[in-house]
Amino acid sequence: MTKKIRKKRKISPIRRVLRKKNLAKNFIIILLFVLSFLAVGYFFFDKDMKEIRIEKNDNILKEQKTYSNQEVMEEVLSNINLPKKQVLIDTIKKLDEKEEYEENLKKDIKDDIFKKVEEIEKNESKEKQKYIETHEEPTPEIKEEIIKENNQKKEINTTITTKKDKYKHNLNDKPKLVIIIDDVVTKTQKEKILNIGYPITMSLLPPTKGHPNSAKIAQNLPLYMIHFPLQASSGFKNFEDNTLNITDSYEVIEKRVKQLREWYPKAIYTNNHTGSVFTENYKAMDNLFKALKKYNFIFVDSKTSVNSVAKELSVKYEIPYIVRDTFLDNDRNFASIQNQLKSAVKIAKKQGYAIAIGHPYEITFKVLKESKHLLNDVEPIFINQLPYL
Numbered sequence: 001m002t003k004k005i006r007k008k009r010k011i012s013p014i015r016r017v018l019r020k021k022n023l024a025k026n027f028i029i030i031l032l033f034v035l036s037f038l039a040v041g042y043f044f045f046d047k048d049m050k051e052i053r054i055e056k057n058d059n060i061l062k063e064q065k066t067y068s069n070q071e072v073m074e075e076v077l078s079n080i081n082l083p084k085k086q087v088l089i090d091t092i093k094k095l096d097e098k099e100e101y102e103e104n105l106k107k108d109i110k111d112d113i114f115k116k117v118e119e120i121e122k123n124e125s126k127e128k129q130k131y132i133e134t135h136e137e138p139t140p141e142i143k144e145e146i147i148k149e150n151n152q153k154k155e156i157n158t159t160i161t162t163k164k165d166k167y168k169h170n171l172n173d174k175p176k177l178v179i180i181i182d183d184v185v186t187k188t189q190k191e192k193i194l195n196i197g198y199p200i201t202m203s204l205l206p207p208t209k210g211h212p213n214s215a216k217i218a219q220n221l222p223l224y225m226i227h228f229p230l231q232a233s234s235g236f237k238n239f240e241d242n243t244l245n246i247t248d249s250y251e252v253i254e255k256r257v258k259q260l261r262e263w264y265p266k267a268i269y270t271n272n273h274t275g276s277v278f279t280e281n282y283k284a285m286d287n288l289f290k291a292l293k294k295y296n297f298i299f300v301d302s303k304t305s306v307n308s309v310a311k312e313l314s315v316k317y318e319i320p321y322i323v324r325d326t327f328l329d330n331d332r333n334f335a336s337i338q339n340q341l342k343s344a345v346k347i348a349k350k351q352g353y354a355i356a357i358g359h360p361y362e363i364t365f366k367v368l369k370e371s372k373h374l375l376n377d378v379e380p381i382f383i384n385q386l387p388y389l
Contacts, residue, residue, distance in 0.1 A: 174379040175348035176386060178355045179328075179368070182227050182273065182302075185211035189360040190221075196368050198380040203227040203271055206260060208241040215263040223382045225300065226260055226267050230275030230288075232304070239274075246277060246284040250291070253284075257291040269322075269383055271300035271357075280307040289313045298322065300383070302357060320389050328358035328367075337367040341374055348378045353386060 181193055184202045193200050203225040207214050218224045229240035244253055260270070270292070278284050279301070292299055301310040301323040314321035325347050328340045341356065348354035358364045 174377065175345075175351075176353040176381050177344060177348045177375065177378040178353070178381060178383050178386065179344075180225065180271065180300075180324075180355065180357045180383065181360055181364070182271070182357055183359050184217075184227070185214040187213070187217050190217050192360070192365050196365065197372065198375070199382045199385075200368070200380075201225060201269075201383045204264075205229070205240060205273060206242070206263060210241075218264055218267075223384055224264070224267060225383065226264055226270040226297075227273045228260070228270045228275075229273040230278035231284075232274035232276050232278075236274055236276075243274075244278060244284075244288070246281040248284070248287075250287040253287045254291040254294070257288075257295050257297065261295040261297075267297070269298050269300050271324075272302045272304060274304060275302065276305040279310060280305045282309050282312075285309050285313050286316075289317045289319065293317045293319065300324070300355075322355065322383070322386070322389075324357050325354045326356050328356050329361055329364045332361055332363050334363060334367055337364060338371055338374070341367065341371055345374060345378050353388075354378075355383070 178201060179199075180201045180203050181189075182203045184190060184193070184204045190202065193202055201223060202221065204214050204218055205211060205227045206229070229243040231243060231245045232239070242256065244256060260267070272279055278288075289299065298319055299310060299314070299322075301308055301321070303324045310323070311321050313319075326340055326344050328344070329337050330340075331337070337358075344354045344356040358368070
């Protein structure tokens with residue numbers, strides 16, 4: 001039996017190419033499968049990592065809050081001998097300067113400050129009471145402090161409003177409206193105010209290089225005020241020359257008040273120009289009231305800060321407390337100013353009198369001249385005609 005010799009089949013070049021293509025196709029399929037597997041794995045891995053990062057950030061925030069609380073509390077405790085209001089102002093301002101803290105974190109810390117200070121004050125009050133109960137005769141210092149504290153609270157709550165309440169309850173005529181125009185420095189402004197047609201109290205800025213004649217225009221006026229420049233917040237840029245600051249000594253403040261008395265010999269009333277920082281600082285205002293009392297001035301609180309201590313010091317120095325009820329022209333358009341004027345009239349009807357403050361803007365003069373019909377139910381007066389003074 002003869003063996004047949006099988007001849008090797010020759011593979012054509014075209015088939016070789018096709019076989020190579022099938023191999024490449026399979027390789028691509030496998031590669032795609034592997035990449036898909038890796039993508040799914042990375043998705044779940046990244047999700048876990050995000051959760052870990054969030055948890056880590058929360059822990060950092062908690063640590064940061066603890067540190068912040070400790071830092072602020074140390075500040076509070078180191079200044080606890082100051083009035084509560086001043087402690088809060090100083091520490092909260094310091095906290096607001098730390099831009100890296102989130103808003104909700106700041107709020108938590110501020111709440112903690114209030115609670116801590118209240119707790120300390122309660123403890124101090126308990127200690128005083130305990131001392132009184134356990135000692136037949138307190139030391140003169142403690143006794144004087146307690147009496148002074150109690151009397152001051154009573155005076156603030158009752159004495160300061162006695163004349164006002166009496167006037168309000170016995171009111172038989174029209175409510176009174178005082179309109180003050182601040183920042184008066186020129187003769188033109190003075191003439192426009194005089195031409196409004198009813199009593200307007202002018203408050204003149206002290207002379208500077210920018211307005212050297214602001215004392216001269218007060219001559220021949222029956223009544224005027226001094227617009228006293230006091231320290232504003234750091235965001236305010238247009239400071240007047242010789243503005244008083246909270247760091248000024250009594251000697252500096254007294255010298256400035258004496259100068260005002262020489263410039264304005266007939267002036268009785270002075271209200272603050274700016275002063276949001278100065279009027280909430282007890283020591284600075286105490287020095288100012290002491291000097292004002294010496295030179296026979298009465299302070300009118302423009303109320304540029306809700307934390308003004310003018311009310312407390314008016315009791316201490318037995319100076320009538322006069323405070324602004326509304327600003328007329330913070331928004332300089334006709335409708336807004338007229339609405340503020342209506343608001344002042346409404347306040348006057350409610351409490352028997354009101355004090356509104358405006359500025360020497362053309363739009364303010366226009367509103368005041370064209371809104372006389374809104375004043376039919378009130379009597380415009382100068383500030384010295386307030387019935388409770």
